[in-house]
Amino acid sequence: MREDGRVKPIVHSAATDRLDAVTLYRILRLRVDVFVVEQDCPYPELDGRDLEPATRQFWCADDAGEPIATARLLRDDMPGGWEYRVGRLATAPSARGTGVTTGLMEAVLAEIGERPSVLDAQSHLTxxxxxxxxxxxxxxxxxxxxxxTPMRRG
Structure with a gap:
């Protein structure tokens, strides 16, 4: 149990190439359901970055194994090295306000550690x-x- 009284969600993570086809399909479907359908924003969700070797998928699932929140962690090359990029953070409408997004972000940040990271937040979520x-x-x-809005940590 968390300090705010909510149950801490179980967060799963794996490199994309380590995911079984059903789990990857469900993660991608959640992203499309939120970004393309709910937000009425047709865009190329399948951008090729999920297939990069360093990409990690994070997700929380309901009791039936259906993802209810997901995020993607990338490595962006830059002069002198690389930095993490957090993206594709999506939460199913039924899971919003439950603390699942907080738990998901805490797991992503545990993976990042002290390294710098960036993200492009939908402005209402800054x-x-x-x-x-x-x-x-x-x-x-x-x-x-x-x-x-571009954002940076570290």
Whole structure:
């Protein structure tokens, strides 16, 4: 049990190439359900980055094994090395407000450790990411018709 009285969710993680086909399909379906269908934003969800060797998928599932929250952790190459990029954080409508997203982000941040990381937050969610130590790192921009804000931690 967490300090706020909520049950701490069980978070799973694996490199994409270690996932079985059913689990990967369910993760991708959740992302499409949230980003493409719910947010009415047709965009290329399958961008090729899930197949990069360093990519890790994080997810929480309900009792039936259906993912209810997911996030993707990438490594972005940059001059002098690399940094982590958090993305594709999606939570099923039925799981919002339950603490599952907090548990998911805590697991992602445990993987990141002290390394720097970046993300492009949907602008209305910057406050949520600030609670995890992210700070706004540039001007707002529009991506696929949705305002986003670049953020950095570490």
């Amino acid at each position: 406050g949520m990411y600030q609670r995890f130590g992210y700070a706004i790192d540039g001007p707002e921009f529009i991506e696929d018709g949705i305002p986003h």
